[in-house]
Amino acid sequence: MKCPNCHSEEIHRSRRRGLREGLSLRRKQLAPYRCSACGSRFIATEAQTAGQQRPLSMADYLGLNGRARQLCSDTVILGGITSLLLVLGILLFMSLALGWIEPELLQRHAL
Numbered sequence: 001m002k003c004p005n006c007h008s009e010e011i012h013r014s015r016r017r018g019l020r021e022g023l024s025l026r027r028k029q030l031a032p033y034r035c036s037a038c039g040s041r042f043i044a045t046e047a048q049t050a051g052q053q054r055p056l057s058m059a060d061y062l063g064l065n066g067r068a069r070q071l072c073s074d075t076v077i078l079g080g081i082t083s084l085l086l087v088l089g090i091l092l093f094m095s096l097a098l099g100w101i102e103p104e105l106l107q108r109h110a111l
């Protein structure tokens with residue numbers, strides 16, 4: 001990738017300005033770059049920079065492909081885990097509060 005202004009190849013990723021620019025650029029897989037030679041800022045496709053890979057998402061870690069990957073964004077996965085933990089926490093609280101599990105009984109068994 002070259003600078004559109006001076007055609008230098010000394011470019012680096014620039015910060016996205018604000019939330020709105022960040023979101024709109026990310027959706028289009030674009031990213032801002034700055035030329036080290038002339039200092040001009042420009043927008044280009046994110047994938048063009050070799051070696052600079054986007055951080056792995058959770059779907060990457062889970063090895064999801066195709067449709068499952070589209071469905072399981074990081075937000076969905078995190079939301080799922082969070083709600084699962086919430087339900088487990090509520091169940092634990094309920095079981096203790098309603099006496100389904102008696103802590104004393106558990107301790108007596110352990111000894």
Ligand SMILES: [Zn+2]
Nearest residue numbers: 003006035038
């Ligand atoms: Zn330049």
